[in-house]
Amino acid sequence: MCGGISAALGLGGAATPATTAAYHCGRLLSYTLLGAAAGTLAATPDVAGWTLALRYLAALLLIAMGLYIGNWWFGLQWLERGGAFLWRPLQRLAAPLLPLRRPREALALGLCWGVMPCGLIYSALALAATRQSTLDGAATMLSFGAGTLPAMLLVSVGATRLQALLRSRGMRRAIALLLIAGGLWSLATTASHSEHLLHAKASQHHH
Template sequence: MDPTGLGLPPLAAAFVFGLLGGAHCIGMCGGIMSALTFAVPPSMRSPARLAGLLLGYNLGRIGSYMVAGALVATLGTLLSLTPGMRLVLQGLAALMLILMALYIADWWKGLLRVEALGRRLWRHLEPVGRRLMPVVRAPQAVALGAVWGWLPCGLVYSMLAWSLAMADPLKGAALMGAFGLGTLPALLATGLAARQLGGLIRHRATRNIAALSIIAFALWQLWLMLPAQGHG
């Protein structure tokens, strides 16, 4: 039985969140992926090298997500969260997903206020990331991904709220790792076919479909929480 009361095993649900949020991830990180691809000198731009750099970047990014998940989950242990408080945080995560969907479809930009919370830290990290470019070696790509994994992002923040509710560092790291793997297909595809996918992702119909899918999934998760709340 799912101990979170969300109906899906936590790691599976986090992976699905990542998949559905692919359009937002491309909007936030797609430019970085394109820069990684086109900054490589043409003489070194073999498919194998590009794939290695993109994979390295994403491994670094997911690694940062896992570190953040472990940190906030540790905070959860210190707060001694009750089951009811954990459900509230899980509900908050689902509501933030809905806000993110509204942002993706350009229906409401309120999520920008949430993302602004991380900009103070990001101002110190962004110059570090820029000094690592252009990326031509795998270790550079991993380091750049580790830095850019802290880019202010409402989707990531919604998952961190869920990690806080886990109140276990290992579970929090695993949750963020599963989420990061869910975002991987969209970002790898963007890096390898940046020009071809750019227009498709920016198309209003694509963004609307992605937004409606996320809203439907978030509402389903909220609905599945109701019986668990009643038994809390």
């Protein structure tokens, strides 16, 4: 989805290297700031008790992300519809920036990117929140953004053959299965941690 929008925004052959770099820097910065905010919020005393719930949510969203990428289930679209309410005001702010001509315009557009209606971004944010740390949350989202760079850069430079490889059914399914496996592993480890906490509380109660 992001690749298609990037192409529509004129990040193909007409964009200069400086504009392309500024856009992606803004995009990664928007992810990092959102991750820092999510990690900070989850670290507050009132929210810290929901850590296990956040871990379960992040694991389920990771599985949903895999199913989404594999074109097997599109449940994440309801998150995207909700996020559209946040994106609409920013669309009005972003409109004067197009078409992108200068690096500062590209940077500003990239900064808006983090709140676009995208279930993949929201899934990564849930994972960042489980870190319960400003720095760790920021690092999680920065890693997520860095992971999207290869595909997004290919769109920017118009590498048609490599884009086709990344969009091929086999590649999408391989990535999807890895995400689903990661989500299942996260569910299993969280369930094990929950059981350990319950045993520890029961032991303290008996003593």
